[in-house]
Amino acid sequence: MQSPEAQLEILKRGAAQIINEAELLAKLRLGRPLNVKLGVDPTAPDIHLGFTVALTKLRQFQDLGHQAILIIGDFTAMIGDPSGRSKARPQLTHDQVMNNARSFQEQAYKILDPERTRTVFNGQWFEMMTFEEVIKLNGRVTLQQMLQREDFKNRLERGDAVHLHEIQYPIMQGWDSVVVKADVEIGGTDQLFNILVGRDLQREEGQPQQIVFLMPLLEGLDGVQKMSKSLGNYVGVSEAPTEMFGKLMSITDTLMARYYLLLLGEDVPDIHPMDAKKQLARRIVARYHGEEAGNAALEDFNTKFSKRDVENAEWPVVDFAGVNQDIVSIVVAGYEKGYQIAKSRGDARRLVEQGSIQLHEEKITDPKATPTLAAGTVLKLDKKRAVRVG
RNA sequence: GGGUAGGUACCGAAGUGGCCAAACGGGGCGGACUGUAAAUCCGCUGGGCUUACGCCUUCAGUGGUUCGAAUCCACUCCUGCCCA
Numbered sequence: 001m002q003s004p005e006a007q008l009e010i011l012k013r014g015a016a017q018i019i020n021e022a023e024l025l026a027k028l029r030l031g032r033p034l035n036v037k038l039g040v041d042p043t044a045p046d047i048h049l050g051f052t053v054a055l056t057k058l059r060q061f062q063d064l065g066h067q068a069i070l071i072i073g074d075f076t077a078m079i080g081d082p083s084g085r086s087k088a089r090p091q092l093t094h095d096q097v098m099n100n101a102r103s104f105q106e107q108a109y110k111i112l113d114p115e116r117t118r119t120v121f122n123g124q125w126f127e128m129m130t131f132e133e134v135i136k137l138n139g140r141v142t143l144q145q146m147l148q149r150e151d152f153k154n155r156l157e158r159g160d161a162v163h164l165h166e167i168q169y170p171i172m173q174g175w176d177s178v179v180v181k182a183d184v185e186i187g188g189t190d191q192l193f194n195i196l197v198g199r200d201l202q203r204e205e206g207q208p209q210q211i212v213f214l215m216p217l218l219e220g221l222d223g224v225q226k227m228s229k230s231l232g233n234y235v236g237v238s239e240a241p242t243e244m245f246g247k248l249m250s251i252t253d254t255l256m257a258r259y260y261l262l263l264l265g266e267d268v269p270d271i272h273p274m275d276a277k278k279q280l281a282r283r284i285v286a287r288y289h290g291e292e293a294g295n296a297a298l299e300d301f302n303t304k305f306s307k308r309d310v311e312n313a314e315w316p317v318v319d320f321a322g323v324n325q326d327i328v329s330i331v332v333a334g335y336e337k338g339y340q341i342a343k344s345r346g347d348a349r350r351l352v353e354q355g356s357i358q359l360h361e362e363k364i365t366d367p368k369a370t371p372t373l374a375a376g377t378v379l380k381l382d383k384k385r386a387v388r389v390g
Numbered sequence: 391g392g393g394u395a396g397g398u399a400c401c402g403a404a405g406u407g408g409c410c411a412a413a414c415g416g417g418g419c420g421g422a423c424u425g426u427a428a429a430u431c432c433g434c435u436g437g438g439c440u441u442a443c444g445c446c447u448u449c450a451g452u453g454g455u456u457c458g459a460a461u462c463c464a465c466u467c468c469u470g471c472c473c474a
Contacts, residue, residue, distance in 0.1 A: 353434085
C-alpha cells in the first residue's frame with residue numbers, strides 16, 4: 001500500500017471538490033481499508049460514460065487497497081433523485097427497478113474490482129422502516145435547508161412543482177451512509193447537498209463523518225450540457241463498438257481533453273488531435289468490449305471515414321427482395337432493415353434530393369429513380385450509415 | 391372547495407374565425423469545407439398520396455356553432471398561480 005500522502009495525490013486527480021482533504025488524509029492514515037460508498041439509482045437499464053467517472057474513481061480507491069461499497073438504490077430509484085433536475089423524475093415500479101439493477105451491476109463490474117466490492121440494495125433497510133422512524137429522520141433536516149438547494153429554489157421561482165417525496169431523497173441517501181458506515185462518499189458535483197446530509201446524519205448517530213468526494217459532471221457529446229440519457233448526448237457502455245467509437249470521434253478537441261482526464265485519468269498525449277482522439281476512442285471501446293474490439297473499431301473507422309473507402313467497409317447486409325423499385329422505398333427499407341430506424345418517406349425523399357444517397361459510388365438525386373440493386377454493392381444513406389445489398 | 395392562467399410541431403414560443411401544415415428561435419438532418427472536430431457558407435426540417443398544379447390528415451380529448459375553426463361554445467382530462 002502506498003503512503004497516505006501518495007494516495008491523496010493520486011485520488012485528487014480529476015476531483016472537483018473534496019470536503020475536506022485534511023480529514024481524508026487523516027482517514028488514509030488509519031491504515032485500514034476505507035469504506036468508499038457510491039450510490040447509484042438504477043433508473044435505466046444501462047449506464048453511460050457519465051456514470052463511469054465516479055466508478056473509475058472508485059476503482060482507483062480499490063487499487064489503493066480500499067473497500068468499495070456499491071449501493072444499488074432499488075428503493076430510492078422509486079423516489080427519484082431531484083438533484084439538478086428541473087422536473088420530478090417519473091417514479092418507477094419495483095419490478096422495473098430490479099430489472100435495471102441487474103444489468104447495472106453487471107456493467108459496473110466492468111470497471112470495479114469484484115474482489116473489493118460489496119454491493120447492497122438499500123431496499124434492505126428502507127423497506128422495513130416504520131413510519132415512526134421516518135418521521136424521526138425527518139426531524140433532523142429542516143425545510144429551510146432543503147429550500148436552499150439551487151434546484152428546488154429554481155423550481156419554486158419558476159413555479160414548477162416540488163413534490164414532498166422528492167424532499168425525502170437526500171435524507172434517504174444520507175441514511176445509506178449511516179447504515180454502511182461510509183468513510184468516503186463519491187458523487188457528482190450535483191450530489192453535494194445529498195452527501196452533506198449523510199455527514200449530518202452520521203454525526204447525529206455518533207459515527208465518524210464521511211468525506212465528501214465530488215467528481216465533475218462529464219459533459220455530453222455536445223460539450224455543453226452534462227451527459228444524460230434524456231438529452232441524447234450520451235455514450236452507453238453497452239453500445240456496439242463501432243457506434244461507441246464513432247460517437248467519441250465526433251467530440252470537439254476541448255471535450256477530448258476532459259474525457260482524457262475524467263475517463264482515463266490522463267493528459268492528452270502530445271500528438272495530432274485526431275490521432276489522440278482515435279486513441280481515446282480505441283481505449284474506451286477496449287475497456288468495455290475488449291482489446292480486440294477496440295482495434296477492430298479503429299480499423300473500421302479508418303476504412304470508412306479516414307480513407308472514405310465506403311465500398312470496402314463493413315456495413316449491415318440488407319436483403320431488398322420485395323421492396324419497391326423506387327429509391328425512396330429503398331432508402332426507407334435500408335434504414336429499417338439495416339439500422340432499425342424508422343424513417344418517413346418524406347425524410348427519405350429529402351435525403352435523396354439533398355444528395356446524401358449514393359449507390360455504388362453514384363449519387364442518386366432523383367426521388368423517382370428506380371436503380372437496379374446489384375448484390376454486393378453499397379448503398380450510402382447518410383454521413384455515417386450505409387448498407388450492402390444482399 | 392373557490393378564483394384565475396394555460397395545454398400548439400423534437401423543445402421553447404407566436405398565432406385568437408378564412409391569406410395556417412401553422413411565424414420566430416433552439417435543436418436535429420443533408421451538402422460544401424475538414425480531422426465524421428471546431429468555425430464558416432448553403433439548404434431541409436409533421437405524416438401520407440401525387441410527374442406536377444395539388445390533395446388528404448393534424449394545434450390536450452369529445453361533441454357542437456359556422457360556407458369555413460388552432461382560433462367561437464359545451465363538457466372532459468392535465469398543469470401552474472392565488473385564496474381557503
